[in-house]
Amino acid sequence: MKKLFTFAVMLLISITAFAQQALWGGSQIVSPEIHSNNTVTFRLKAPKAVKVELTGDFLPTQKIDTPRGTFDAPGMVELEENKEGVWEYTTPEPLASELYSYAFIVDGLRMNDPNNIMMIRDVASITSVFIIKGDKGDLYSVNDVPHGTVARRWYNSPTLKENRRITIYTPPGYENSNQSYPVFYLLHGSGGDEEAWIALGRTSQIMDNLIAQGKAKPMIVVMTNGHTQNNASPDETNRSYTPAMGGGPREAVASMEDSFGDVMKFIETNYRVKKGKANRAIAGLSMGGMHSANISAQYPNTFDYIGVFSAPPIAAMMGAALPSAEAESEFIPKLETQKKNGYQLYWIACGTTDFVYKGVIDSMQKMDEIGFDYTYRESGGGHTWDNWRIYLSEFAPMLFR
Amino acid sequence: MKKLFTFAVMLLISITAFAQQALWGGSQIVSPEIHSNNTVTFRLKAPKAVKVELTGDFLPTQKIDTPRGTFDAPGMVELEENKEGVWEYTTPEPLASELYSYAFIVDGLRMNDPNNIMMIRDVASITSVFIIKGDKGDLYSVNDVPHGTVARRWYNSPTLKENRRITIYTPPGYENSNQSYPVFYLLHGSGGDEEAWIALGRTSQIMDNLIAQGKAKPMIVVMTNGHTQNNASPDETNRSYTPAMGGGPREAVASMEDSFGDVMKFIETNYRVKKGKANRAIAGLSMGGMHSANISAQYPNTFDYIGVFSAPPIAAMMGAALPSAEAESEFIPKLETQKKNGYQLYWIACGTTDFVYKGVIDSMQKMDEIGFDYTYRESGGGHTWDNWRIYLSEFAPMLFR
Numbered sequence: 077m078k079k080l081f082t083f084a085v086m087l088l089i090s091i092t093a094f095a096q097q098a099l100w101g102g103s104q105i106v107s108p109e110i111h112s113n114n115t116v117t118f119r120l121k122a123p124k125a126v127k128v129e130l131t132g133d134f135l136p137t138q139k140i141d142t143p144r145g146t147f148d149a150p151g152m153v154e155l156e157e158n159k160e161g162v163w164e165y166t167t168p169e170p171l172a173s174e175l176y177s178y179a180f181i182v183d184g185l186r187m188n189d190p191n192n193i194m195m196i197r198d199v200a201s202i203t204s205v206f207i208i209k210g211d212k213g214d215l216y217s218v219n220d221v222p223h224g225t226v227a228r229r230w231y232n233s234p235t236l237k238e239n240r241r242i243t244i245y246t247p248p249g250y251e252n253s254n255q256s257y258p259v260f261y262l263l264h265g266s267g268g269d270e271e272a273w274i275a276l277g278r279t280s281q282i283m284d285n286l287i288a289q290g291k292a293k294p295m296i297v298v299m300t301n302g303h304t305q306n307n308a309s310p311d312e313t314n315r316s317y318t319p320a321m322g323g324g325p326r327e328a329v330a331s332m333e334d335s336f337g338d339v340m341k342f343i344e345t346n347y348r349v350k351k352g353k354a355n356r357a358i359a360g361l362s363m364g365g366m367h368s369a370n371i372s373a374q375y376p377n378t379f380d381y382i383g384v385f386s387a388p389p390i391a392a393m394m395g396a397a398l399p400s401a402e403a404e405s406e407f408i409p410k411l412e413t414q415k416k417n418g419y420q421l422y423w424i425a426c427g428t429t430d431f432v433y434k435g436v437i438d439s440m441q442k443m444d445e446i447g448f449d450y451t452y453r454e455s456g457g458g459h460t461w462d463n464w465r466i467y468l469s470e471f472a473p474m475l476f477r
Numbered sequence: 478m479k480k481l482f483t484f485a486v487m488l489l490i491s492i493t494a495f496a497q498q499a500l501w502g503g504s505q506i507v508s509p510e511i512h513s514n515n516t517v518t519f520r521l522k523a524p525k526a527v528k529v530e531l532t533g534d535f536l537p538t539q540k541i542d543t544p545r546g547t548f549d550a551p552g553m554v555e556l557e558e559n560k561e562g563v564w565e566y567t568t569p570e571p572l573a574s575e576l577y578s579y580a581f582i583v584d585g586l587r588m589n590d591p592n593n594i595m596m597i598r599d600v601a602s603i604t605s606v607f608i609i610k611g612d613k614g615d616l617y618s619v620n621d622v623p624h625g626t627v628a629r630r631w632y633n634s635p636t637l638k639e640n641r642r643i644t645i646y647t648p649p650g651y652e653n654s655n656q657s658y659p660v661f662y663l664l665h666g667s668g669g670d671e672e673a674w675i676a677l678g679r680t681s682q683i684m685d686n687l688i689a690q691g692k693a694k695p696m697i698v699v700m701t702n703g704h705t706q707n708n709a710s711p712d713e714t715n716r717s718y719t720p721a722m723g724g725g726p727r728e729a730v731a732s733m734e735d736s737f738g739d740v741m742k743f744i745e746t747n748y749r750v751k752k753g754k755a756n757r758a759i760a761g762l763s764m765g766g767m768h769s770a771n772i773s774a775q776y777p778n779t780f781d782y783i784g785v786f787s788a789p790p791i792a793a794m795m796g797a798a799l800p801s802a803e804a805e806s807e808f809i810p811k812l813e814t815q816k817k818n819g820y821q822l823y824w825i826a827c828g829t830t831d832f833v834y835k836g837v838i839d840s841m842q843k844m845d846e847i848g849f850d851y852t853y854r855e856s857g858g859g860h861t862w863d864n865w866r867i868y869l870s871e872f873a874p875m876l877f878r
Contacts, residue, residue, distance in 0.1 A: 104719070124584040126525075183525040187588040193598055193720065194712050202589075202596055218715045223640065227628040229652075239624065251630075251747055311595050314619045318505070319594065346652055 105162060107191040108178075108206045114170035116206070118178070120189065123161025125182050129154050132178030133462070134171050152181070173211035174462060175278065177203040196275045198461070199267035200319045214285070215469055216278040221288035222248030226280050228270075228312075231342035235335035236328075240301055241308035242339070243270045245280050246347070247287055247294035256350045258476040259296045259343055260381075262468070263332075263360030263367050266321045269309040270301040273468075276461045282469055292472040295357075296347055300339055302364055304328035333370045340378075357475045359383025359423070361464045362432075372419075373410035380420040381475050385467045386459050388435030389424060389450075390442055404442060415448050421474055425453040425467045432459065506563060508592040509579075509607045515571035517607070519579070521590065524562025526583050530555050533579030534863070535572050553582070574612035575863060576679065578604040597676045599862070600668035601720045615686070616870055617679040622689035623649030627681050629671075629713075632743035636736035637729075641702055642709035643740070644671045646681050647748070648688055648695035657751045659877040660697045660744055661782075663869070664733075664761030664768050667722045670710040671702040674869075677862045683870055693873045696758075697748055701740055703765055705729035734771045741779075758876045760784025760824070762865045763833075773820075774811035781821040782876050786868045787860050789836030790825060790851075791843055805843060816849050822875055823851040826868045828858040 107119040118130055135151025155163035177198070179186050188195060189204040196205050207213045224247045230239045247257065262279065264272035273279045279297055286292035301308060305328045310319050315326065340356075343349060356379045360368040365387025372382040390407050426436040443450060453470065457463050508520040519531055536552025556564035578599070580587050589596055590605040597606050608614045625648045631640045648658065663680065665673035674680045680698055687693035702709060706729045711720050716727065741757075744750060757780045761769040766788025773783040791808050827837040844851060854871065858864050 122584075122586045124527075125586065182583070182586060183523075185521075185523045185526065185583060185588075186591060187586075188603075190587060190602075193601060193603060195596070195603055197594055200594060201591075202594060218709070218713055220715050223631040223642075225628050225630040227626050229626045230624040241624075308619070312619055314621050 105191045107189050108204075110206065110208060111166075114173075114208050114210070115167045116171055116208070117164060117166040118155065118180075118189070119191070120155065120163045120180050120182070121161055122163055122182055125157075125163065127154065127183055128157070128163040129181040130165050130178060131181060131186075132176055133460070134167070134174070134176045134178070155180075171208045173208045173213035175205055175207045175213065175216045175276075175465070177205050179203055197271070197319075198276055199321065212466070212469070216281050216465060217285075218281055219285060219288070221284055223284050224248050224280060224287075225250065226274060230308075231339065231346075233335050233338040235330050235338050236304055236307075238307050241270050241312055242301070242342075243274050243299040244343075244347075245274070245283055245297040245299070247283065247296070249294065250296070250348075254348070256348045257294055257296050258350050258355035258357070259298060259347075260357040260359070260472065260475060261298045261300070261339070261368075263300060263302050263358070263364030265360070265362030265364050265386075267319065268364075269303065269306065269319070270299050271309045271312075273297075273299045276465075277468060278465055279468065282465065283472065286469065286472055293476045295472075295476060296343070296349060298339065298343055300332075300336075302332045302360070302367055304330060304332050304335060332367050333374055336367075336371050336375070340375075353378055353380045353419070355380075355476060357381035357383070359385060359468075359471055360387070361385040361467070362387050362459065365389070373407070373414050376413055377417045381423075382419060382421065383423045383425070383467070383471045385425050385464055385471075386427065386430055386432060386436075388432055388439040389422075390435075390439040408442065408446060411443065411448050412446060415446065420477075422448070422450040423453065423471055423474070424450050425455065425463075425471075427455045427457040427459070427463050429456070429458040430463075506592045508590050509605075511607065511609060512567075515574075515609050515611070516568045517572055517609070518565060518567040519556065519581075519590070520592070521556065521564045521581050521583070522562055523564055523583055526558075526564065528555065528584055529558070529564040530582040531566050531579060532582060532587075533577055534861070535568070535575070535577045535579070556581075572609045574609045574614035576606055576608045576614065576617045576677075576866070578606050580604055598672070598720075599677055600722065613867070613870070617682050617866060618686075619682055620686060620689070622685055624685050625649050625681060625688075626651065627675060631709075632740065632747075634736050634739040636731050636739050637705055637708075639708050639730075642671050642713055643702070643743075644675050644700040645744075645748075646675070646684055646698040646700070648684065648697070650695065651697070651749075655749070657749045658695055658697050659751050659756035659758070660699060660748075661758040661760070661873065661876060662699045662701070662740070662769075664701060664703050664759070664765030666761070666763030666765050666787075668720065669765075670704065670707065670720070671700050672710045672713075674698075674700045677866075678869060679866055680869065683866065684873065687870065687873055694877045696873075696877060697744070697750060699740065699744055701733070701737075703733045703761070703768055705731060705733055705736060733768050734775055737768075737772050737776070741776075754779055754781045755821070756781075756877060758782035758784070760786060760869075760872055761788070762786040762868070763788050763860065766790070774808070774815050777814055778818045782824075783820060783822065784824045784826070784868070784872045786826050786865055786872075787828065787831055787833060787837075789833055789840040790823075791836075791840040809843065809847060812844065812849050813847060816847065821878075823849070824854065824872055824875070825851050826854040826856065826864075826872075828856045828860070828864050830857070830859040831864075832860060 105119045105121050109117040129152050131150045131152045137148040140149040155165040157163050192204045194205050195202050224245050227244045231242050232239050262273050305326050358368045358379050365384040369384050369389040372379045506520045506522050510518040530553050532551045532553045538549040541550040556566040558564050593605045595606050596603050625646050628645045632643050634641050663674050706727050759769045759780050766785040770785050770790040773780045
């Protein structure tokens, strides 16, 4: 240990490395500081700033007027400066257990918290995050339980004529048994990629914890890249692009739906999986919910468990303003077939303030008309990751029973 | 595609999600913009800022005077503001092919580039990075070549009495063959963890590219967490700590050296590996170089290939100011045994401005005195990742020949 310490000191004396500024230059700022009562203090050293604000998804939303209308914007509060030029804000109330995102706004300029190494990318933004433990936060945290393996691999898609990146969670013990496992395909939304569910979705933590608690069966979770214009997330691809909703660097050769057979074939030939529809689940959020509804209809008798999170299962029924007759006439016959073939669980979840809410309600009415069975889970909130983590936490335990 | 587009538009209309600010709010700023001649433009929208500067490891270092002495600090330049409040700087000269790190300094406050999603953590700092392609930059980039798999797993260490996280690269084709592969253990420095070599080290890109070019043999690369006080990187552990040089959340039960047998046992029982010293390599940077020298001496006849990057192989000889007699008298007999047992390659690499340079030179003199064979690679530069990526790129091709 003494050797190590000496080495660290020598390293600190040498100021040549570029990226190590956080290690010297005076007192270390602690931010965010989560107090024992779950209030949280945020700090930023900015002696020259005139105004420092904080925005985060734990603050009450505020109405803002824009030329395009009035919107619910994330809340914003002002920090106070102390004598050392450190700006500070403490939440007046304890925060509920959750994973939260936040940013500072320094004289109008948005920035992450330089003292917090926990950052996660969501679409094109990287934001600072923290977890309040206790309830849901525990489920989203790394705990002292057996851990599964998360592998980033590349699979070949003959349909898309390329190799594509994929993220695969195998449950604890997978590598040291001869057992076969059921497979859960978990699809991201329009702003995501093969990293979305593992990063903001906390899939490996949620699965490790649910499995350790005996609440979910050990299963393989497969997280694809659902944008067939891309082959990988923006920092792991050979194509140059900036992530955006539904965007990509080129035209897609085929849709996610039409190329999904390649994914299943890859998984079933490369992993020890239990085959048959009883051992396959598919779910997704937003665009991935549409994909899940479409794929489960398009590949008949393939999935016994279907989850549609924050998306209208009848996919083109996005909102009241959009025509649905076309989609309906195309999709209803497929649902009829799916109904005839049978399945264990068709789970639809949506938040009451979600912009797709009406589309979801309308879809379910149409499904009722043809006697199509589903389970509906309505939550508060909107089209956000806090809901999607909850839906995953509730959906996974119902699988493969 | 039309469905997708409609969905994206609907999502943009709904401004409830917290983290998606980069997607609206006016014109998209492109930064960094790499021009065809490899000059680079950096941009930041900050209409209220008085002064915006840029620091990066592509700028010439500058001498700065501090109460603790005069140091080489990373270079800094000022940006110019245009009428829209966008600050801009273009490098006067094309940049050489490399992976670069940088940050903006807005009225004294350091921040990452909000328009660049490529960020990598180095110790406790997260910095914006970009790659200039062409030469080394191509080697550090994802190209259209077969890709290996990167798995994050947990292994049991009976010596440390815990499960620990580990990052493992298996070469393209590993999963679809019955072949066995040699193993390269690649160890990080004092500020790193099991993510360091894969992130700033670009190990998977370098290995994919070298293997595709026929320059390196397909091999398994094992990246451990060398801080035995920790069980995982700071955002993947159940222990709370802020990364720091040599720091950790608790006292270590045993050293990396003494617990390394657990790592080898895990790899050799969980992967299809070729056994025997001819099929084992170990190398590391800085503290990991010390570990590599120590481990290769402590486990006799175990490694045919040893790489010591930016570290004195006789480990306590950190610099001229430190006493070396003790370390020497302990370590020389071990080197004598290592010499007697034989090995294929003992590769020492160091930069001429590295603070460990004198320790490296002194170590080699002592090795010369006992006729201990090694190959010395001297580079320019210091104790930085640009050197460590080069050393990896040069060392890996020499292995298992």
